[in-house]
Amino acid sequence: MAKIGILTCLYSNNVCARVGCLKAFNSRTGHFTEYGPDDELAALMTCNGCKSWREPAPSEDQELLEKVERLSKEEIDVVHVGVCSVHHGKECGRMTELCGLIEEKGIRVVRGTH
Ligand code: SF4
Incomplete structure (x- = not known):
């Protein structure tokens, strides 16, 4: 069983209800075609925002x-x-940069959801 996470831009919260990402995962379409029925969506996260309002770089x-x-x-x-x-x-x-930090943990990063 694969455990899958979705990562999005914090700004997208203003306009996005994650419907497209979740619909693609649930129907195993878009970038989720490789997964089977037992694979689960186990994490949803955003970045922590742009430098203009959050100074530290992702690695700090x-x-x-x-x-x-x-x-x-x-x-x-x-x-x-x-x-x-x-x-x-x-x-x-x-x-x-954030994707690189995730990959350093041995987690595969795929660009794309729906
Ligand atoms: S740093 Fe800013 S533009 Fe980049 S993904 Fe995060 S919120 Fe979006």
Whole structure:
């Protein structure tokens, strides 16, 4: 059984109810086609926001590091990253850094949900 997490941009909270991501996971469509009926969605998280209102970089943000640690402790196998992390055709640098921190824990990161 795979344990799956979804990671999204904090700003997307303003406009997003995660319906697209959850619908894709539940129907095993989009970027979730590889999973079987026993694989479970076990984590939902956002980044901790942009530098303009939260100074520490992801690698120095103790609360964000706590969230990454929790993914590891819960034995999350793979984290899917929402398209909301892409701005003007490029992945947000803070999100890229956060994904690297997740990968350092041995967790696979997949760009894409629905
Ligand atoms: S740091 Fe990037 S991913 Fe996080 S809220 Fe800001 S734009 Fe979104």
